Amino acid sequence: MKPLTSRITSKGQTTIPFEIRKSLHLGEGDLLFYEIGADDVVRFRKLEKVDFEWAQAIESTMTEWQGDDDNDL
DSSP: OOOOOOOOOTTSOOOOOHHHHHHTTOOTTOEEEEEEOTTSOEEEEEEOOOOHHHHHHHGGGOGGGOSGGGGOO
8 A cells, every 4th residue: 555644734633545444444423543652653443333222232231240349440
């Protein structure tokens, strides 16, 4: 893949190049997760959408994670 660039606007916004959006299957409304490495390299990835209806449906089966010990950090 050829090197890709984009410019940052005065509002701190940039356009993700088409090739990257296509490769990562990014679309309008998708959430991105950014991570800055010790070497100042920034990595990002698409966050998968959470199916809240499914999560609520299985919540009652997760009782092993609802004890007082789980609140200790």
